[in-house]
Amino acid sequence: DLLIVGSANADLVIGVERRPAAGETVLGSDLAVHPGGKGANQAVAAARLGARTALLARVGDDDHGKLLLDSQRTAGVDTVGVLVGEVPTGVALITVDPSGDNSIVVSPGANGRLTPGDIRAAASLFHASRVVSTQLEIPLETVVEVVRSLAPGSRFVLNPSPPRALPREVLDACDPLIVNEHEAKVILGTSRVGDTPEDWARILLAKGPRSVVITLGAEGALVASADGARRIPAVRVDPVDTTGAGDAFTAALAWRLGTGESLAEAAAYAARVGAAAVTKAGAQASYPTAAEVEAL
Numbered sequence: 001d002l003l004i005v006g007s008a009n010a011d012l013v014i015g016v017e018r019r020p021a022a023g024e025t026v027l028g029s030d031l032a033v034h035p036g037g038k039g040a041n042q043a044v045a046a047a048r049l050g051a052r053t054a055l056l057a058r059v060g061d062d063d064h065g066k067l068l069l070d071s072q073r074t075a076g077v078d079t080v081g082v083l084v085g086e087v088p089t090g091v092a093l094i095t096v097d098p099s100g101d102n103s104i105v106v107s108p109g110a111n112g113r114l115t116p117g118d119i120r121a122a123a124s125l126f127h128a129s130r131v132v133s134t135q136l137e138i139p140l141e142t143v144v145e146v147v148r149s150l151a152p153g154s155r156f157v158l159n160p161s162p163p164r165a166l167p168r169e170v171l172d173a174c175d176p177l178i179v180n181e182h183e184a185k186v187i188l189g190t191s192r193v194g195d196t197p198e199d200w201a202r203i204l205l206a207k208g209p210r211s212v213v214i215t216l217g218a219e220g221a222l223v224a225s226a227d228g229a230r231r232i233p234a235v236r237v238d239p240v241d242t243t244g245a246g247d248a249f250t251a252a253l254a255w256r257l258g259t260g261e262s263l264a265e266a267a268a269y270a271a272r273v274g275a276a277a278v279t280k281a282g283a284q285a286s287y288p289t290a291a292e293v294e295a296l
């Protein structure tokens with residue numbers, strides 16, 4: 001089974017003609033409220049594909065928490081690990097201008113209260129999981145505890161987003177570390193990164209991960225390990241909305257690795273899932289079923 005540990009947010013979206021300056025008020029569109037957060041997105045993406053998936057996360061005892069639990073259950077995610085507490089559900093306040101550019105304020109809320117103790121209390125979920133996937137919208141000490149809680153033989157997948165420097169213990173556990181170009185640059189820090197994704201992958205591997213995947217949007221992806229590096233071509237589609245494509249890619253890759261596929265095979269499947277996700281608006285609403293991936 002697949003275990004996703006991570007964030008669950010309500011995305012509150014308003015369209016605006018232009019963003020307000022300090023002290024200014026602008027009128028916007030009707031409010032749209034969508035389930036989001038990288039952990040919740042990954043869990044829905046995997047379950048939609050047919051993966052047996054559990055989510056370990058925290059939400060508040062509020063309407064946003066109910067929205068998130070509903071969307072997880074509708075997708076078929078096991079929500080026994082979704083903890084409900086006093087602190088409000090995480091929120092992303094998103095304004096979108098006519099060119100499609102976003103400005104986003106995130107209130108981590110309950111996501112910031114997912115503690116190492118919560119991870120230790122979920123030992124049975126870890127024992128039932130071949131693959132555990134997480135991101136960085138929860139406290140770093142909680143991610144460290146996830147690494148320490150992995151069952152023998154199970155595999156750890158990390159998308160370090162939003163990116164920050166990582167302790168060696170976490171880097172060493174990644175198989176793979178999945179980054180886009182921006183995340184690769186932050187993880188590499190001030191070290192000279194070279195010109196090509198192959199260069200970045202080589203330097204990232206030297207920092208400890210057993211394998212690395214670099215996602216390249218419409219250019220596809222690159223997979224790299226001690227066996228060498230390989231390009232995974234993108235599936236050609238007409239993009240409508242790329243929101244959440246990276247989360248769908250990561251979830252699909254994690255699931256396929258758990259079924260025994262090689263990194264290159266899993267990434268090729270994940271590229272099809274990511275491509276399908278960009279052909280529809282929204283994040284979770286855009287995630288394909290396995291049949292829709294086959295039809296692509």
Ligand code: ADP
Binds near residue numbers: 215217272273274
């Ligand atoms: P992120 O959203 O994290 O920046 P990417 O934009 O690289 O991640 O997208 C993740 C994956 O989704 C890519 O590696 C690719 O396989 C697929 N994908 C994203 N955008 C497109 C696109 N325009 N056409 C085809 N595939 C895409």
